[in-house]
Amino acid sequence: MDRYLITGFSGFVSRHFLEYLEILQSPVSILGIDIFTPDFGSDGMNYVQVDFQKMDLLDREGIEKIISQFQPNYILHLASYSSVAFSWENPVKSFQNNTNIFLNVLEAVHSVNPAIRILSVGSSEEYGALAGGNAIFREEDALHPVSPYAVARVSQEMLSKVYAKGYGLDIVMTRSFNHIGPGQKEIFVISSFAKRLVEMKKRGDSSPKLMTGDISLIRDFVDVRDVVRAYDGLLKKGRKGEIYNVCGGVGHPLRELVQQMASILDMEVLTEVDERLIRPNDNKVIIGSNEKIKRDIGWTPEIPLRRSLEDVINFWNRQ
Amino acid sequence: MDRYLITGFSGFVSRHFLEYLEILQSPVSILGIDIFTPDFGSDGMNYVQVDFQKMDLLDREGIEKIISQFQPNYILHLASYSSVAFSWENPVKSFQNNTNIFLNVLEAVHSVNPAIRILSVGSSEEYGALAGGNAIFREEDALHPVSPYAVARVSQEMLSKVYAKGYGLDIVMTRSFNHIGPGQKEIFVISSFAKRLVEMKKRGDSSPKLMTGDISLIRDFVDVRDVVRAYDGLLKKGRKGEIYNVCGGVGHPLRELVQQMASILDMEVLTEVDERLIRPNDNKVIIGSNEKIKRDIGWTPEIPLRRSLEDVINFWNRQ
Numbered sequence: 001m002d003r004y005l006i007t008g009f010s011g012f013v014s015r016h017f018l019e020y021l022e023i024l025q026s027p028v029s030i031l032g033i034d035i036f037t038p039d040f041g042s043d044g045m046n047y048v049q050v051d052f053q054k055m056d057l058l059d060r061e062g063i064e065k066i067i068s069q070f071q072p073n074y075i076l077h078l079a080s081y082s083s084v085a086f087s088w089e090n091p092v093k094s095f096q097n098n099t100n101i102f103l104n105v106l107e108a109v110h111s112v113n114p115a116i117r118i119l120s121v122g123s124s125e126e127y128g129a130l131a132g133g134n135a136i137f138r139e140e141d142a143l144h145p146v147s148p149y150a151v152a153r154v155s156q157e158m159l160s161k162v163y164a165k166g167y168g169l170d171i172v173m174t175r176s177f178n179h180i181g182p183g184q185k186e187i188f189v190i191s192s193f194a195k196r197l198v199e200m201k202k203r204g205d206s207s208p209k210l211m212t213g214d215i216s217l218i219r220d221f222v223d224v225r226d227v228v229r230a231y232d233g234l235l236k237k238g239r240k241g242e243i244y245n246v247c248g249g250v251g252h253p254l255r256e257l258v259q260q261m262a263s264i265l266d267m268e269v270l271t272e273v274d275e276r277l278i279r280p281n282d283n284k285v286i287i288g289s290n291e292k293i294k295r296d297i298g299w300t301p302e303i304p305l306r307r308s309l310e311d312v313i314n315f316w317n318r319q
Numbered sequence: 320m321d322r323y324l325i326t327g328f329s330g331f332v333s334r335h336f337l338e339y340l341e342i343l344q345s346p347v348s349i350l351g352i353d354i355f356t357p358d359f360g361s362d363g364m365n366y367v368q369v370d371f372q373k374m375d376l377l378d379r380e381g382i383e384k385i386i387s388q389f390q391p392n393y394i395l396h397l398a399s400y401s402s403v404a405f406s407w408e409n410p411v412k413s414f415q416n417n418t419n420i421f422l423n424v425l426e427a428v429h430s431v432n433p434a435i436r437i438l439s440v441g442s443s444e445e446y447g448a449l450a451g452g453n454a455i456f457r458e459e460d461a462l463h464p465v466s467p468y469a470v471a472r473v474s475q476e477m478l479s480k481v482y483a484k485g486y487g488l489d490i491v492m493t494r495s496f497n498h499i500g501p502g503q504k505e506i507f508v509i510s511s512f513a514k515r516l517v518e519m520k521k522r523g524d525s526s527p528k529l530m531t532g533d534i535s536l537i538r539d540f541v542d543v544r545d546v547v548r549a550y551d552g553l554l555k556k557g558r559k560g561e562i563y564n565v566c567g568g569v570g571h572p573l574r575e576l577v578q579q580m581a582s583i584l585d586m587e588v589l590t591e592v593d594e595r596l597i598r599p600n601d602n603k604v605i606i607g608s609n610e611k612i613k614r615d616i617g618w619t620p621e622i623p624l625r626r627s628l629e630d631v632i633n634f635w636n637r638q
Contacts, residue, residue: 060411092379092422099474103411142461145477146484155418155474158464165465
């Protein structure tokens with residue numbers, strides 16, 4: 001029976017990951033760890049058995065003890081303070097809770113059992129400033145991180161490579177692009193837009209107006225349910241020491257997503273930029289190529305953007 | 320009067336930096352900070368006035384207070400746990416005492432006075448694994464760090480760029496190659512070899528044998544007295560946001576330096592490899608180009624290797 005240790009367990013990605021494993025209908029044992037207690041478990045699931053332990057990955061000895069006791073064959077490392085905006089406000093915390101926590105995980109695996117396969121989840125933000133034109137980021141491209149968060153993620157990835165090469169640790173890495181899907185926290189842009197649109201719709205505002213940051217930004221969205229399928233595939237079939245984009249392969253301006261959501265809600269909405277929401281030095285365009293992950297593990301995104309947006313709106317409608 | 324804040328003050332680089340400033344014969348005020356108390360000061364100097372304050376750069380508020388009180392126009396950031404070997408043994412500490420301390424300095428400067436010019440000292444180890452052949456590293460080359468220390472240094476540099484671009488901080492960066500010169504701690508390879516050769520010579524060993532790590536490694540050595548002249552030049556004339564190699568531009572196998580030192584001491588020495596001194600995944604060749612620093616600030620190394628080695632040997636002879 002496969003044993004997964006999942007860090008950053010209380011987030012929406014691991015919730016969807018459990019649902020994906022349940023669909024696979026093969027018994028698995030999960031140990032989730034997080035500083036926050038999750039509001040979900042494996043109730044009603046037949047194949048997935050979940051335990052949860054509250055802990056801070058900055059506690060190096062704690063993580064080592066957990067790995068030693070649970071003896072996972074897979075570690076899905078989701079833990080991250082993954083907000084760019086937060087990293088500008090709290091760069092030190094952002095760094096500690098991305099890079100330093102991951103280094104603790106690596107050290108613990110190195111000392112307990114170097115054969116454990118680790119999926120180190122990274123971010124499309126690592127690519128950073130685009131040299132010019134309409135390039136699509138490939139895994140071999142140079143990285144030009146432009147925020148403290150992005151630097152922390154690049155550092156995490158470089159550490160993965162160092163431990164894979166220097167100690168033979170069995171690590172696969174991702175650069176995961178913008179997630180979309182039901183259950184995402186509203187600190188993330190699409191979830192935040194969806195929630196506010198749903199509220200305006202329910203209130204019946206006569207001339208609804210959405211305050212936004214820079215919605216000319218172009219991002220590559222991938223549904224969280226496609227993401228978790230990619231993660232399990234990479235844990236099982238990804239090539240050791242390799243980096244994989246997890247992305248849709250198509251770019252959409254944020255403005256377009258706002259308009260699609262308005263259309264789903266059958267409303268017309270105006271947008272206005274709040275200067276306070278503009279971040280220093282933001283990347284204009286982030287689009288990825290998913291050729292490599294297609295080629296190596298046969299993964300391809302399956303959920304169309306429209307369906308993702310509908311599900312996000314339905315999620316907020318139910319709240 | 321120029322005011323320099325020097326971090327990592329108790330090391331041999333800042334001692335030589337003070338001596339260089341004294342030669343310039345222009346009054347300067349220095350505040351040195353370090354976790355270790357230096358065994359030198361400005362006694363006997365006419366132009367350089369030194370204060371020292373013991374502190375840990377992991378103390379974010381402490382560093383902010385010091386910058387706020389001292390109001391430097393220059394920060395020379397020398398603080399680093401700069402041993403590759405140490406970083407394999409203590410990766411977490413290495414990371415904290417390279418990257419995290421520097422992030423605290425950046426945050427403090429950002430909040431106190433973004434106009435302070437910072438010299439962020441980095442390392443040739445950042446270049447890492449050479450793709451092939453006898454390449455000479457240039458500043459624009461891709462980085463492939465292969466040790467936790469190297470990753471920490473790349474992270475420091477990426478953070479410098481992010482703060483320079485995102486907040487307009489006035490940062491110049493170096494990638495400094497292997498230092499050589501009198502007063503260097505014996506945890507560094509040449510200093511260690513020199514000390515042991517001097518000891519063998521003094522004891523009059525009949526068939527002296529030096530235990531070494533991999534002495535086929537090729538490194539680019541630059542005398543610390545040339546280094547400090549480069550650092551002052553970069554603080555005063557380096558281009559904002561730019562990275563500069565500080566190096567000799569020539570590679571020497573460590574074996575050659577051992578033999579040169581033996582010849583200076585008029586002795587014959589055998590070497591033997593101690594496997595415990597072989598580090599995982601070490602870079603075979605690290606040679607830099609110093610074209611950029613020559614072009615931008617007119618710096619060029621002046622002290623020949625032979626003279627550096629003689630001075631290192633004289634240093635240990637006097638101990």
